[in-house]
Amino acid sequence: MIKIILAIFSLTLLSCSPTxxxxxxxAVVGQSNDGKSLGESWxxxxxxxxxxxxxxxxxxxxxxxxxxxxxxxxxxxxGVVPFGDMRLEAVRLAWQQDGAEALEVxxxxxxxxxxxxxxxxx
Numbered sequence: 001m002i003k004i005i006l007a008i009f010s011l012t013l014l015s016c017s018p019t020x021x022x023x024x025x026x027a028v029v030g031q032s033n034d035g036k037s038l039g040e041s042w043x044x045x046x047x048x049x050x051x052x053x054x055x056x057x058x059x060x061x062x063x064x065x066x067x068x069x070x071x072x073x074x075x076x077x078x079g080v081v082p083f084g085d086m087r088l089e090a091v092r093l094a095w096q097q098d099g100a101e102a103l104e105v106x107x108x109x110x111x112x113x114x115x116x117x118x119x120x121x122x
Contacts, residue, residue, distance in 0.1 A: 036072070044070040047099045051075065054093040059086070066090050066107060073101035084109045 036044070048070045055062035065086075066079035075094055081087055087107045094103055 040072060043099055044072065047073065047075065047097055050097045051094050051100070054096060055090065058089065058093060062086060062090055062093070068094075070100075073099055075100050075103045076106070077103070078106045080108045080110050082110050 048068050051068050052063060055066060055068075061081065065081050066077055069076040069078075075097075077090055077094060081090070087105070087109060090107060091103065091105055094100060
């Protein structure tokens with residue numbers, strides 16, 4: 001009797017799995033109504049996670065103090081770091097990420113004011 005109930009329950013779940021899969025995939029890659037395809041959202045998420053991983057491997061301060069936003073391969077770095085050298089390191093590590101086409105940096109040293117710097121890759 002339990003096997004029959006489990007079989008019926010499994011069939012019920014299987015009929016919902018395509019909906020669950022597509023909703024779950026959209027949630028994972030952060031796809032919304034921004035006009036990007038699933039592939040573009042996936043690429044942007046991969047770039048962001050790659051940069052954050054590089055920051056964490058280098059120094060946890062970079063990981064926690066610098067926010068990374070990616071839109072169609074264009075990377076925006078914002079935040080405040082304790083030392084000016086960390087800002088340069090953040091830029092260097094971001095450029096190492098495959099898929100990053102352009103980089104805009106608004107990262108300030110905690111002792112200085114912020115300045116906006118744009119780097120474009122050709």
